[in-house]
Amino acid sequence: MRNIFFSLFFYIGFVGFAQELNCNLVVNARQTGNDNQTIFKTLEKQLTEFVNNTKWTNRTVAPQERIDCSMIITITEYSGESFQGTIQVQSSRPVFGSSFTTPVYNFNDRDFSFRYLEFQNLIFNPSQYESNLISVLTFHIYIMLGLDAETFATKGGETFFKQAQTILNYSQQENYKGWKLEDGLQSRFALIDNLLSPTFSAYREVMYRYHRLGLDIMSENPKKGKEEIASSLKLFDAMNSRRPNSFLLRTFFDAKSDEIEQIFTDGPNVNIASVKETLQNVAPMHSSKWANIKF
Structure with missing residues (x-):
């Protein structure tokens, strides 16, 4: 993982620090x-x-x-x-x-x-x-x-x-x-x-919880990681009810739909009924992928 405490590093061929x-x-x-x-x-x-x-x-x-x-x-x-x-x-x-x-x-x-x-x-x-x-x-x-x-x-x-x-x-x-x-x-x-916009603040909360509290702990506790990912995705329900089919939702699932399908069709079992319902509601354009989530 990219260390959050960025360390001093001299990169040969460049003067100063490596770029981002x-x-x-x-x-x-x-x-x-x-x-x-x-x-x-x-x-x-x-x-x-x-x-x-x-x-x-x-x-x-x-x-x-x-x-x-x-x-x-x-x-x-x-x-x-x-x-x-x-x-x-x-x-x-x-x-x-x-x-x-x-x-x-x-x-x-x-x-x-x-x-x-x-x-x-x-x-x-x-x-x-x-x-x-x-x-x-x-x-x-x-x-x-x-x-x-x-x-x-x-x-x-x-x-x-x-x-x-x-x-x-x-x-x-x-x-x-x-x-x-x-x-x-x-x-x-x-x-x-x-x-x-505060209207879409849930998007930014999902970005943090999905990655830092979900994906990043899956190597140590796969079940807990999956449960946090499912819980974070549920935050989209309220946002979608206010602004259905928003641009941010589309950009999120354009990036994440394949990964989400893989996460919930492999590994330890978690309760996916509610998250499948959320996925169908907020990202119906990827419904064929959600249909592959079987357990």
């Missing part, structure tokens, strides 16, 4: 029909270095504590310096006492357009707009940092979510999609608005 992310970033331009152009390879290399070599927090982080994540940028069309596409962002964290990792964040951002000139400097300013390319990437980086922190401490991601909100606020000055209320219920605006 271990990100596999891919730029896929096959849909453009010109995926061999050097500009896409340059973009991929520059973004990989930008994401992995930037210090995103004031924490001291050892290499083994870095967050494993991926960003897959799919370019669908481009003209000159203008690019249009999507970005799929995923992150995970290790489970204490095991060799397993658990998915934490899974978001397919379909409103991703930006301007890019080959070899341009990529600079992040926490309080000032630089470009939509930088804004979108850093917004998702701070969401990843926030959600990862939420799995270790109650509301541990607040500072990171506030930074994501700051990025959203100053990015609204441009006419790119995803930053405003009118951009829909599955936008960056909707995501950070929901994460910081």
Whole structure:
């Protein structure tokens, strides 16, 4: 498990402390029909270095504590310096006492357009707009940092979510999609608005209890861990009754549905009748997986 008491570490090849992310970033331009152009390879290399070599927090982080994540940028069309596409962002964290990792964040951002000139400097300013390319990437980086922190401490991601909100606020000055209320219920605006809203506070409580009090104790006490996971998922009932089929619920189960199915179809028996009912009510889009939970 990533040690919550971050230790001082000098990483050969870098000056200072290791950065927070271990990100596999891919730029896929096959849909453009010109995926061999050097500009896409340059973009991929520059973004990989930008994401992995930037210090995103004031924490001291050892290499083994870095967050494993991926960003897959799919370019669908481009003209000159203008690019249009999507970005799929995923992150995970290790489970204490095991060799397993658990998915934490899974978001397919379909409103991703930006301007890019080959070899341009990529600079992040926490309080000032630089470009939509930088804004979108850093917004998702701070969401990843926030959600990862939420799995270790109650509301541990607040500072990171506030930074994501700051990025959203100053990015609204441009006419790119995803930053405003009118951009829909599955936008960056909707995501950070929901994460910081008291209406959806149960989501953040589930993130902590599911991971820290559930998954992380399963190596020592599998039954107790499963019972805590089931209990935490029940918290979604009240949230779903207030806001049925909310965006946060969909993002949670997009990341977790396979894992939940596996947890409750293996290991020690626990009372699953009520949790199956909850799962059917709050995440009916995954009903085929819930049907596989038999005991």
